[in-house]
Amino acid sequence: MTLTHKFTSRTHASAPKRGFLSTLGMGALIMASATLFSSAAIADDVNTTGLAVTDDTVTVGILHSLTGTMAISETGAQEAEKLAIAQINESGGILGRQIKIIQEDGASDWPTFAEKARKLLVSDKVAAVFGCWTSASRKAALPVFEKENGLLYYPTFYEGLEQSKNVIYTGQEATQQIIDGLNWVAKEKGAKTFYLIGSDYIWPRTSMKIARKHIEDVLGGTVVGEEYKPLGDTQFGSVINKIRLKKPDVIYAAVVGGSNVAWFKQLKSAGITADKQTLLTISVTEDEVLGIGGENLEGFYSIMKYFQSQDNENNKAFVAAFKEMWGDDSVIGDVTQAAYLGPWLWKAAVEKAGSFDVDKVVAASEEGDIELTTAPEGYVKLHPNHHLWSVARVGQWNKDGQATVVYESELIEPDPFPEGYQ
Amino acid sequence: MDGYTYSELGSILAMQGFAGFSLFSVLLLMALGLAIIFGQMGVINMAHGEFMAVGAYTTYMLSTLTETYAPSLMPYYFFVAIVAAFLIAGLLGYIAEFVLIRHLYKRPLDTLLATWGLSLIMQQSFRSIFGAREVSPALPDWLLGSYQPTDTIDIPLNGMFVLGLTTVVTLGVYYLMFRSRWGLRVRATTQNRVMSGAVGINTTKVDRYTFALGCGIAGIAGAAFTTIASTGPTTGTLYIVDTFMVVVFGGAASLLGTILSAFTIAQAQSILEFFISGSMAKVYTLLALVLILMFKPEGLFASKIRR
Numbered sequence: 240m241t242l243t244h245k246f247t248s249r250t251h252a253s254a255p256k257r258g259f260l261s262t263l264g265m266g267a268l269i270m271a272s273a274t275l276f277s278s279a280a281i282a283d284d285v286n287t288t289g290l291a292v293t294d295d296t297v298t299v300g301i302l303h304s305l306t307g308t309m310a311i312s313e314t315g316a317q318e319a320e321k322l323a324i325a326q327i328n329e330s331g332g333i334l335g336r337q338i339k340i341i342q343e344d345g346a347s348d349w350p351t352f353a354e355k356a357r358k359l360l361v362s363d364k365v366a367a368v369f370g371c372w373t374s375a376s377r378k379a380a381l382p383v384f385e386k387e388n389g390l391l392y393y394p395t396f397y398e399g400l401e402q403s404k405n406v407i408y409t410g411q412e413a414t415q416q417i418i419d420g421l422n423w424v425a426k427e428k429g430a431k432t433f434y435l436i437g438s439d440y441i442w443p444r445t446s447m448k449i450a451r452k453h454i455e456d457v458l459g460g461t462v463v464g465e466e467y468k469p470l471g472d473t474q475f476g477s478v479i480n481k482i483r484l485k486k487p488d489v490i491y492a493a494v495v496g497g498s499n500v501a502w503f504k505q506l507k508s509a510g511i512t513a514d515k516q517t518l519l520t521i522s523v524t525e526d527e528v529l530g531i532g533g534e535n536l537e538g539f540y541s542i543m544k545y546f547q548s549q550d551n552e553n554n555k556a557f558v559a560a561f562k563e564m565w566g567d568d569s570v571i572g573d574v575t576q577a578a579y580l581g582p583w584l585w586k587a588a589v590e591k592a593g594s595f596d597v598d599k600v601v602a603a604s605e606e607g608d609i610e611l612t613t614a615p616e617g618y619v620k621l622h623p624n625h626h627l628w629s630v631a632r633v634g635q636w637n638k639d640g641q642a643t644v645v646y647e648s649e650l651i652e653p654d655p656f657p658e659g660y661q
Numbered sequence: 662m663d664g665y666t667y668s669e670l671g672s673i674l675a676m677q678g679f680a681g682f683s684l685f686s687v688l689l690l691m692a693l694g695l696a697i698i699f700g701q702m703g704v705i706n707m708a709h710g711e712f713m714a715v716g717a718y719t720t721y722m723l724s725t726l727t728e729t730y731a732p733s734l735m736p737y738y739f740f741v742a743i744v745a746a747f748l749i750a751g752l753l754g755y756i757a758e759f760v761l762i763r764h765l766y767k768r769p770l771d772t773l774l775a776t777w778g779l780s781l782i783m784q785q786s787f788r789s790i791f792g793a794r795e796v797s798p799a800l801p802d803w804l805l806g807s808y809q810p811t812d813t814i815d816i817p818l819n820g821m822f823v824l825g826l827t828t829v830v831t832l833g834v835y836y837l838m839f840r841s842r843w844g845l846r847v848r849a850t851t852q853n854r855v856m857s858g859a860v861g862i863n864t865t866k867v868d869r870y871t872f873a874l875g876c877g878i879a880g881i882a883g884a885a886f887t888t889i890a891s892t893g894p895t896t897g898t899l900y901i902v903d904t905f906m907v908v909v910f911g912g913a914a915s916l917l918g919t920i921l922s923a924f925t926i927a928q929a930q931s932i933l934e935f936f937i938s939g940s941m942a943k944v945y946t947l948l949a950l951v952l953i954l955m956f957k958p959e960g961l962f963a964s965k966i967r968r
Contacts, residue, residue: 508818
């Protein structure tokens, strides 16, 4: 409608200046408007809800913390999303449209995430948002996505117990990481006693609850200690002495942020190293190792779904492209890789639905047959419950900050609401 | 306690004792600079943590430079880094006093807002210069690992180093404040600014150097903490609460108070943490502090300042 109006008024305004050429000009304009109308009709076809889709572009949002304490972790994720989008654009875009990005800064502040999500959905009318990192930021933005019927691709491994129509979770939920890791350490290391330690907030606490259930009910082991440290705490002396007193077979750790660095540095300087103690963590990726230092982690294990050192063609191409775009010093952690999947999964769903409409994209996603054979982690498939089928991997850290993958599970079905673990 | 020999229990007791001392030295080193600024000048320096981060980043830069240009000097660079951290943080403090703080001496509460603003500016500068990711300097080998007097005792070397450094800095501050002419002027200015001016003390200059000294010591603390934790743009905010806690509990303007307060808080925290969980230990420590401050609002040692 607006298009027609603009055209008529412009024709009127410019007609007097054109003089004898006006007839010719009018003709050209009419022809131009005719072609425009025909492609506008196509734009309407793929977009019935007024999203920011034109004939040759579609706008998406990226919503991560660029400032504040979470910027450390979220930088990699937004870099990966931009890389994926650039690659999609290079290969012709989505439904013939180039993707344009509007980036907003969540500033490590949860209400800001909600506010910026609203801005992206209501004023910018973006077709999809790639963003959020912590569970707290996702929980804050979730009501906005549900109310405005937006679409969020969330990249972080998290505690599960959530499934929203408006969110696609490209990271692993708790059972895809925790349970398999515990099984592995029980089988391979003969572990019977476990010491659980984490930072004091929702993700470590929920994860440890699942871990304790699994250790006690399924593995028949014992939890000899469970400890939570305030976020940002850097003093682990007393905890380390407690661990020495309990002599657990395995330390199972979910310490995050700055505390993580202090925790591993102090373990090392207290003489607790991999040759004497098995340690399995669910909170260390290549990103964290950069701060902790490979020498402090050498020989310890992480359970993730992706490691940068993974040896397959997809991953080699991904690592090379990432380094080309963001510099040779870049490291790629688990979440960064999961963030990279977001735009590709969205592209697959949009093309399957033949539309950018959120409802249609979600419906296409829920059919459970969207798969990425080009994923750096190997192969992923989208489950109707909005999570990904994925493989759990145990990596052993080397001095250079990279991990050697020592174990790979089968493809695990996502189960965000595991029975008996809540 | 089944399955433990007495020697094992003894070892853990010894290591736990050291953990307490280690925490004590960390708290004291953090608080010294603030105690000087808050205690002697009454300025609430919310950017104290950021000055610590300046020291930490200086250490990081020097470690990178040494690694690139003179790898053979790696075992020694840390001493240079401590001095550089002191000088750079001190210089920045000197500038901050000149540009910002000196205009606000008559409005002590406003220094709180102004220095908080300063801390935000500094955080964003760190982010722009060094990036958002946390960094760790490569440490010389002699700071890594542990000292083993017996088979079952491991004393962290970095903890011993921080303990030693804190002792040296504390003695240095004591000498400066109570045994040097400069310290005499600082104390005189604190006790009666007008009178000090009247007897010929340049109080403006005293203020500026006091502030710079406090920031410089924060820089040393920051350099020392790179051996314990990593450094990021917002590292400073992690320390600021603990730092103020120590200074306020000890009683402003009292060096002995600061030392005792750091010792009490560290031991309480460390012992409680051994028997209950980390978060609860902090809760009980803070609760006890609140109670004590309710009955003794001036802190452990009252300051003798003429207001």
